[in-house]
Amino acid sequence: NAGVTQTPKFRVLKTGQSMTLLCAQDMNHEYMYWYRQDPGMGLRLIHYSVGEGTTAKGEVPDGYNVSRLKKQNFLLGLESAAPSQTSVYFCASSWAGVSFHNEQFFGPGTRLTVL
Amino acid sequence: GDSVTQMEGPVTLSEEAFLTINCTYTATGYPSLFWYVQYPGEGLQLLLKATKADDKGSNKGFEATYRKETTSFHLEKGSVQVSDSAVYFCALSFGNEKLTFGTGTRLTIIP
Numbered sequence: 001n002a003g004v005t006q007t008p009k010f011r012v013l014k015t016g017q018s019m020t021l022l023c024a025q026d027m028n029h030e031y032m033y034w035y036r037q038d039p040g041m042g043l044r045l046i047h048y049s050v051g052e053g054t055t056a057k058g059e060v061p062d063g064y065n066v067s068r069l070k071k072q073n074f075l076l077g078l079e080s081a082a083p084s085q086t087s088v089y090f091c092a093s094s095w096a097g098v099s100f101h102n103e104q105f106f107g108p109g110t111r112l113t114v115l
Numbered sequence: 116g117d118s119v120t121q122m123e124g125p126v127t128l129s130e131e132a133f134l135t136i137n138c139t140y141t142a143t144g145y146p147s148l149f150w151y152v153q154y155p156g157e158g159l160q161l162l163l164k165a166t167k168a169d170d171k172g173s174n175k176g177f178e179a180t181y182r183k184e185t186t187s188f189h190l191e192k193g194s195v196q197v198s199d200s201a202v203y204f205c206a207l208s209f210g211n212e213k214l215t216f217g218t219g220t221r222l223t224i225i226p
Binding site: 004 | 161204
């Protein structure tokens with residue numbers, strides 16, 4: 001099993017460009033998440049999904065959109081990139097249900113630089 | 116709202132030293148508690164967890180005990196190694212879709 005994979009690993013954008021980050025998981029998890037990690041701020045939740053076809057806003061959703069058309073994939077889009085979106089982006093997934101305590105499995109991250 | 120407060124780093128220790136990284140939480144109710152570890156250039160990995168009061172989570176020589184009275188979940192290891200150098204995150208969850216993280220503590224072990 002590959003677990004959680006992210007594409008691409010690195011990307012450099014110019015201000016105003018758009019891009020999509022892809023997250024895939026092969027564990028049949030219901031829940032999927034996108035976080036950003038910035039120095040001294042830990043991980044902040046951007047958007048999440050509790051099942052195929054669903055999405056919800058997290059702590060810092062502005063400037064991002066997401067889609068979950070298939071259960072195994074969760075896409076994060078930046079329509080018009082800004083330098084403030086320079087960050088490391090992590091995708092995660094977990095099983096549904098209180099009994100699983102929301103233990104999350106993380107991908108290796110995507111390092112995005114916006115010039 | 117729910118929050119997690121971690122000991123500020125960075126923390127630098129010599130090999131074989133004793134490690135404690137403090138973590139306290141604020142929450143209504145009794146969450147599950149986690150320690151995640153992030154090695155350089157990698158994503159986060161679950162290190163250990165505890166799902167109810169007085170539970171002790173343990174893995175790879177690390178331990179943490181869920182203390183309801185002090186709302187704490189301090190991470191400890193008796194003898195650290197250079198390979199333990201990483202960033203450590205404390206987190207809590209109520210089993211719904213949200214996981215609340217602390218800001219992380221960077222640990223460096225020198226030989």
